[in-house]
Amino acid sequence: MHRGIWARRLTIAVAATLTTLIACAIPAHAWEPPRFDHTSQYLSRIESRYADTDLARFHYTVTGAGSPVVLIAGGAMWGYSWRDVIPELAREHTVYAVDLPSQGYTELRRGDFAYDLPAMADALAVFLDAVGLDRTALVGHSWGGAWSLHFAQRYPDRVTRLALLDSPGLDAEKAPVTPLFTTPLAGELATELTDRNFFAESIRGTFQHRELVTDEMIDEGYAAFSRPGNRDGFLALWRNLDYRLTDAGLDRVNAPTLVLWGGADAWLPASQADRLAARLPNATATVLPGCGHTVHEDCPTETIPALAEFLR
Template sequence: MTAHFGPKHEEELVNDVDVTTVDGSRQWSPDGVTPGGEGRSIPAVDGVRHRFVDTPRLRFHVAEAGSGEPVLLLHGWPQHWWAWRKVIPLLAGDHRVICPDLRGFGWTDAPRSGYRTEELVDDLIALLDVMGLERVLVVGHDVGGRLGFHLSLRDPTRVRRLVTLNAVHPYWSARSMGASGALRSWWTPLVETPLLGRQVVRHLPAFTRMMLRLGAVDRDVLSPDEVAEYVAATREPARARASERLMYEFAYHEIIPTLRGRNRSRRLTVPTLMLNGERDVRLSPHSLGGWEPYADDLSVRVVPGGGHMLAEQHADLVTEEIRAFFATGRQPG
């Protein structure tokens, strides 16, 4: 697996990127970057192909590799598809790995609205429909894990199995989060506050660097160039606004209804594995409990020494867990 930065990759992408429209036709993207990416080069990962998929809701950038049963990898904040660069080649041997950039991130469109959880799930369903994917395996990190849970609650027929990394389940409560959970969210007002959040993300790159470093736990997990890739992607004006809107919608419109139990009337029937890091700075260990009355088949694994960036810190271990879990319950033939 090799990652490249900067202008070098613009040439490598010329024959690798196409656009898939709603009717399934394809159009080549001659410069290898989406108009939503403001000219940024897409970092390369060996064996990964890129395309843009037009849905009725927005245009997605999608990175793909391999063939076989499709697995949808959903990134967290403040990242994009490239957060899976170490996992993709490990899964692509026998899976079709599909890594979209979520609304507002990476090279996917960044409109002003549409960042509530249910709207982001609508985005994913539209993407699956256009790509002709009736049922997939799902792995989600952070925000992507939240979306994986809610996609599974909304339409369990679309998800065969779900793995979440460093994500809170949809049945959390004040008791399960605890005081330490609130303390771990000290940073969120800096991003979720209207008008302030976009300015922090755009004009204070040291803040995003700090969040990435804290999440990685060990400094050697992310190189300076890798941190710079994520920081550059979030500093674009529309994407800085997207970070603010994502956090705002969750903080102002979703936390209270969740605490009041709005998700407890929906049972989680999709077999699910939660992977969390022992040293995760964002999620309290208490947040891993409280799901028992509402989920049919959910198990939890805590990775010793793991931080918030499990896919980048412990790619081999994470992939082993994913593959073993996906192999369970696989239909013969």
């Protein structure tokens, strides 16, 4: 898929809506986000757990036995994203899949949460403390990888291994849709007016094998994205994540690190994989040809064994 094609479609659609609103002098706050009534089938198949803290009521799952591994999904995604990864890693590990603030079914309890890299890294620390994990391996995808990377910079002694899947961390190229969400008013409208169709198009844009994007995948993702607070958190993250912080602290990561990237990533160029790994003290880079940004769902037969071998 041509790089950024879904972003251009979304930008055009939102721009048309924005033009209409301005022409009619309708204020942005008069609009309410589209509602989506959906009963999650995935939640009925798993054992949800909750860790209650002053910061948030964290939703998570625990599967398997062995050394701990914590999985952190990307932006606008949640633990469902790891549904194929969890059973395989759980053969040798105790696998936690956690929703951080703005994700899934976690409920934030503080109105002053910053939604920036330090806040997300500290939220992860709060969760780990709540479930009694002093040290763990971390696997993060996209934004979840950036949060994991910054956690490893702030708390290096707490990370045994670090896997970064198509994760921003360099002060370098950004996703092509970034200007849409970072522009005042346009960002608010793009977020509030994102319906299931726009959401589906964005998900498909992260896959090279678009036939793998099922209705269930879209419904599970959109239902979580549409929960109260998650849209606002999503927009705040677009505007507050500053990768100059991660770029400046790459030499502080002492854990063995795997940088895994889809060679056909339409969000972030695969050239960042080698550049990121070269800046980390103990890292290797693997680029999987023909795989998109959501590499663990787009190419599970290549990604999951690579993760299992690295974590072993």
